[in-house]
Amino acid sequence: MSITSRRFAAVVVGVGLVGLSACGSSDSGTGGDSKTVTLVSHDSWAVSKNVLAAFEKQSGYKVRVLKDGDAGQAVNKAILTKDNPQGDVFFGVDNTLLSRALDNGLFQSYEAKGSDQVLPEYRVDQDKHRVTPIDTGDICVNYDKAYFSKHDLTPPTSFDDLVKPAYKNLLVTENAATSSPGLGFLLGTAAKYGDDNWQDYWKKLKANGVKVVDGWEQAYNEEFSGSAGGKKAKADRPLVVSYASSPPAEVIYADPKPKTAPTGVATGTCFRQTEYAGLLSNAKNTKGGKAFLDFLLTKRFQEDMPLNMFVYPVRKGAQVPEEFVKFGPQAKKPQTMAPDRIADHRDQWVKSWTSLVLK
8 A cells, every 4th residue: 555655556557547637726716616626646546537537427526636756755745835735635645654744734634424434453543533544555575476486596575584695686675765665664674673673684684785766666667677667677676665466466457467476575574554645734625625535435436446556445345356365465464563653763763774774
């Protein structure tokens, strides 16, 4: 989720993507009177054209989208520009980076309509309502089924498996300092092995040949042999840190569609991610921004997300397409971490990880 940062949908040109870009929000107006709402997001934002068009017709606002790279990059840029923001609403800050955004005053308070319909486990910041939960998903290691079949090798199923000699030089992950799934994978190992042992785990992973790249798109579409992009690029890494929802994307966008997904998920490596949106503190069009946040929690948008951004909805009663559930079920026992623990340790963990893995 948010997935996120991150999804196969981000590189599929022309399939339900908004595709609009902006160089800022100079036409966003002041005092909430503008008829343009500018959304700032990571590269994986996507919505069906008819769903967005219905919002624009009903609300009278035109939506303008500015995509700012991987989720980590987008959040950092939004913080740096918070006094004169690029837009009105930010979508794509997740639970791994939420405290950074809140501590830096990125968002102003607004309780979106439909917030009472959000499943309780995804609600946060209930006293101030600075962010609205939008979607959820699992960051997990994906594997290339054809590779493991060809080499008569059983795919890994857990964190422990990844450090075994059989999987040497097979895994590619993202930089935890710049990438949301990379950070999520680091937090998953910290949740699994604890403060005292996660660094030892990464020493073993490094010794076993893990490759680190900047972001999800590079890892998944250029380095991972199981992805459509990886096959074209003749990639040689059959294990990648991605999402539990990546396999259905490989099925849905394939032509012809295979009966089974060409990739699988190591379910014992998953970390639960939730993505949020918020009204930027110095937004020029606050009225339009609020209307857009309301839209993100509507049942129509929530049910549109799975096959566009490959994430699960957080709204009660929102239906998920059968093919999405079939090929990308949520992990039954993902690693999780309380937001306050992430806030207390994230920066130090990332600093330690960078020193340990990248140097």
